[in-house]
Amino acid sequence: MALIRRLPWHGAAWAALRPLHAREVHALLLHGPAGIGKKSLALDFAQSLLCESPDAQGHACDACGGCILVLSGNHPDLRIVVPDAMADLRGPEAPVEETADGESESEDGVLSLSNEAREGGKKASREIRIEQVRALADFFGVSTHRGGARVxxxxxxxxxxxxxxxxxxxxxxxPPSATRFVLVSDSPDDVLPTIRSRCVLQRVAAPDRAVALQWLREQGVGDPDEQLAAAGGAPLAVMEESERQLDEATRSGLLALLARGTSLPAAEVAAGVPRTLPLPAAITLFQRWGWDLLAYRVAERVRYHPRHKASIARIAAASTAEGLLGWLRALGQMRATSDHPLNARLIVEAALFSYLEALQGARSGT
Ligand SMILES: [Zn+2]
Incomplete structure (x- = not known):
């Protein structure tokens, strides 16, 4: 599941997609330049189709049973078909092993490890294989679990x-009944014309420079001007780069704090956070920890941090889905309020206090 959702420059594309909810369009092809979040938009749309109480703009509520299953990567009526090289997008059924050199983000803000790391030396395929498409037949064979659409x-x-x-x-x-295909492409000319002709095509526009810069600033990216230019105007490519900047010592130090759960004394939070650190990378690490706790609560699965499975199981057991979703929302806001890289340490400390509050709230039954 992409961690970066509801990108501000997707408003026009979203407005164009909304009528398709009602029109029972069974296949959609989102296309546009690389690095602008088309996969995030596809997942936003998929979640909105599976949400039990979308808002007036058609956005998913992030709180209902359907949304919790989607957000934790466990919705039985959602399939994500991607090449093995992007397997982490599919959901938690295939845990991603952590590597010594850490995680990295792909262009659309989703976890992507080196192929070698995942396949034990064997290169993961960059193609969508026929077996993956054939496997959908089983998915179509059963009625939808929650009585709605199949996406x-x-x-x-x-x-x-x-x-x-x-x-x-x-x-x-x-097409099987009540089934929606959402295809994504950087280069629709390379998609089989007969497939293209079966789809409603929706172009996704790249953000204006000012919008992209503002968004990058909100994500805590320093010198966004220079970085956006270097990434050819693709803001998600900038995020990918900035999230690579968490060194191993900082990363394991932060994970050690998170793994202590409610036994982490508030007094030790400040001592455990390094003086300087890249905020976007730290917030992404925290979000992945939050998604892991949620996935464990919902389906006893761990996706991003399998080495910490025992701690995740223990902390998840004492938490509530509402508390975890609240923390994840707070993390998103903290990203958005950071206007200066020097604040990074304070924001990371605040994120840890908010984590403790979310866990303690569950404990005292509030
Ligand atoms: Zn919902």
Missing amino acids: IVLAPAESLNQASANALLKMLEE
């Missing part, structure tokens, strides 16, 4: 090979 997010569509594209085409020609 498939497939990205990037240009990574379908000839065999898998043909298998998908058959499904698009005779």
Whole structure:
């Protein structure tokens, strides 16, 4: 599940997608430049289709049973079809092992480890294989678990090979009922024309420079001007780069604090946070910890931090989904209020206090 959602420059595309809710369009192709968050938009749309009480703008509520299953990567009516090289997008069924050189973010703000690390030396495929498309037949064979839509997010569509594209085409020609395909592509010209012609095409525009810069500032990225230029105007590529900047010692130090859960004395928070650290990377680490706690609560699965499974199980057992969602929301806001890199340490401390409050709230039954 992409961690970066509801990007501010997706408003126009979102408005165009909304009528498709009602129109029962069964296949959609989101296309536009790389690094602008098309996969995030696809997941936002998928979640809105599975949400039990979307708001007036059609955005998912982030709080209902359907949303909690989507956010924790466990919704039975959502399938994410991506090449093995992007397997972490699929959800927690295949835990991602941590590597010594840490995690990195792919262009759309989702965890992506080196292929070698995941496959034990064997390179993970960059194609969507025919077996992955065929596996959808089982998904179509059963009625939807929650009585609503069945949603498939497939990205990037240009990574379908000839065999898998043909298998998908058959499904698009005779779509199963109540099923929505959301395809994503950086280069729709490389998608089989017969597939393209079965889809409603929706272009996703790159953000204006000012909007992208403002968003990057809100994410705590220092010198966004220079970085945005270096990334060719793609803000999610900038995030990918800035999130690579957490060194191993800082990363394991922060994880050690989180793993103590409610036994972490507030007095030790300040002592445990380094004097300087890259805020976006630290907040992303905290968000992944939060998603892991939520996924463990919902389905006893751990995705990002399998080495800390025992701590996650213990802390998750004493937490509530509401408390964890509250903390995740607070983390998003903390990112947004950081206007200067020198504040990073204070914000990280505040994030840890907020974590303790979320856990203690659950403990005292509030
Ligand atoms: Zn919802």
